[in-house]
Structure formats: structure tokens, C-alpha cells
Amino acid sequence: MxxxxxxxxxxxxxxxxxxxxxxxxxHLRDPNFFRSVVLVxxxxxxxAMGLIINRPSQVEVRQALEGHFEVPHxxxxxxxxxxxxxxxxxxxxxxxxxxxxxxxxxxxxxVGNDADVFGRVIEATQKTEKPQFRVFAxxxxxxxxxxxxxxxxxxxxxxxAAAPSVFGDDPYEIWDRELRGAGKPHPLFPEQQGRADLx
Numbered sequence: 001m002x003x004x005x006x007x008x009x010x011x012x013x014x015x016x017x018x019x020x021x022x023x024x025x026x027h028l029r030d031p032n033f034f035r036s037v038v039l040v041x042x043x044x045x046x047x048a049m050g051l052i053i054n055r056p057s058q059v060e061v062r063q064a065l066e067g068h069f070e071v072p073h074x075x076x077x078x079x080x081x082x083x084x085x086x087x088x089x090x091x092x093x094x095x096x097x098x099x100x101x102x103x104x105x106x107x108x109x110x111v112g113n114d115a116d117v118f119g120r121v122i123e124a125t126q127k128t129e130k131p132q133f134r135v136f137a138x139x140x141x142x143x144x145x146x147x148x149x150x151x152x153x154x155x156x157x158x159x160x161a162a163a164p165s166v167f168g169d170d171p172y173e174i175w176d177r178e179l180r181g182a183g184k185p186h187p188l189f190p191e192q193q194g195r196a197d198l199x
Contacts (some may be wrong), residue, residue, distance in 0.1 A: 002096055017043040017147070019106035022050060022156040023178045033081045035175045038140050039092070039161055041111045048142040051090060051111075053134070054171040055080040061135050064089060068115065069122055079171075081136030089113060092119050093133035109163040132167040 022038040038050035056077035064078045065071055078119055081090055090113045092105070098120050103110045112118070124131045142150070159178050171175075 002053035007040060017048065017158065019109075019161055020159045021053075021159045021178055022147075022151075023159055023175065025155050025157060026179065028155045033140070035173050037107065038156075038176055039166060041105045041139075043147070045144060047144050047145045049084075050140045051081040051092065051136045053079065053166055054174045056171055057137065059137070062190070064135060064137065065118070065122075069119065071122055071125075074122070074125070076134070079136045080135055081138045082140030084139050086138035088138060089118070090136045090139060091118055091121055091133055092166060093131050093137070094167070095121055095133070096160040097126050098123070098124070106161060106163070109161075109166065131193075132163070134167065 012189075017040045020040050021154050022040060024033050024036045024038075028034065033052070034052075036052045037054045039040075040048055040063060041054050042049040052069055059078045061074040061076050061078055062071045065074070078089075082084075089181070090111060092109060092111055094108055095110070096108070098110065098117060100113070103117075105111050121133050125133075139160045157179065159181060165174065
């Protein structure tokens with residue numbers, strides 16, 4: 001685990017937003033992102049990708065994986081990850097043995113979207129010490145410079161993410177809590193220091 005975390009830290013630029021939350025500003029009314037909290041899983045000069053972590057759907061994981069895996073015990077909801085590629089499934093998990101530096105979102109939290117990762121995460125749920133995981137349908141995506149422009153316009157606030165909040169928090173409470181604590185400075189956007197304006 002330490003080796004993966006160290007390699008991840010060495011490879012991630014200081015100005016990357018990977019492993020941070022984007023918290024939708026109160027004035028952002030785009031229905032795709034209204035009151036959303038997005039975990040950034042990729043961010044570089046080519047653009048950014050994230051997963052909305054506070055929109056559970058009515059679909060259960062066992063239903064989403066039907067035809068690929070028989071997992072009647074997985075009744076957790078699939079989360080609506082974003083408007084891009086809504087048919088694609090992604091999994092966030094904390095199973096260190098399945099992690100690699102390329103898949104690390106932040107230390108102890110990994111992302112994957114291929115059948116092998118899904119299969120191994122599902123297999124791990126049969127163990128005594130089960131991994132924590134969440135499945136997402138679709139993702140959020142931005143082209144080069146697009147996210148930076150939205151942040152500069154004030155559409156998003158940046159906060160630090162943590163695996164416990166991804167897996168353990170009530171998804172219906174995350175937005176309000178994160179917005180009230182938002183505004184920590186980031187190398188790209190130091191002017192965001194201070195509390196968010198909720199009016």
C-alpha cells in the first residue's frame with residue numbers, strides 16, 4: 001500500500017485536482033450537476049473526469065451487473081456518476097490488492113471500469129474483511145481547460161476528498177456539508193480561500 005501511495009504521489013502534478021471534490025455552487029442550476037459533489041478521478045492537460053458521489057439511483061448493483069455476474073447479495077444502489085457514457089459502469093473501491101498507481105484516486109481509494117476489476121472486487125466481497133465499494137453509471141467529463149474555466153467562473157468549489165466520506169456518509173447530506181466548508185486554496189485557484197457564499 002505504501003509503495004502504491006508513494007508512486008502515486010510522485011506521479012501526480014501539484015496542480016492536479018485528482019482526489020479532490022468539486023462542490024457545485026449554490027447558483028449552478030445545470031440539472032446534470034445541481035447540488036452535486038463530484039470526485040475528480042482524472043485531471044491533466046487533456047481534461048478531467050469525475051464521478052458524482054451523492055446521487056444514488058433506484059437500480060441495485062445486482063441488477064446492473066445482471067448477465068455478467070450473479071451477485072444476488074449486492075443490493076446496494078448504483079450511483080448516477082454523470083451524464084457522459086451513462087451505460088458505462090465504474091467502481092470505486094478500497095481493495096489495496098487490486099490497486100495500481102494508475103488507478104489510485106487518492107491513497108486507499110481506487111477506480112476501475114473493466115470486467116476484471118469488477119470480478120475481483122465482487123470476489124473480495126465474499127471475504128471476511130469485505131472491501132468498501134460503490135458502483136457508478138456514467139461519469140462527468142471536461143475537455144482541456146473547460147473545468148478550469150468553470151471553477152474560475154465560480155461554478156465549483158474545491159474541497160479535500162477522503163475515502164470514508166465517499167463510502168460512509170449519507171449521500172443526501174454531503175453537498176450541504178461540503179459547500180459550507182468549501183473554499184480551501186488550491187495552487188490553480190488560490191482566490192478560493194475562505195468559506196463559500198451560500199446566498
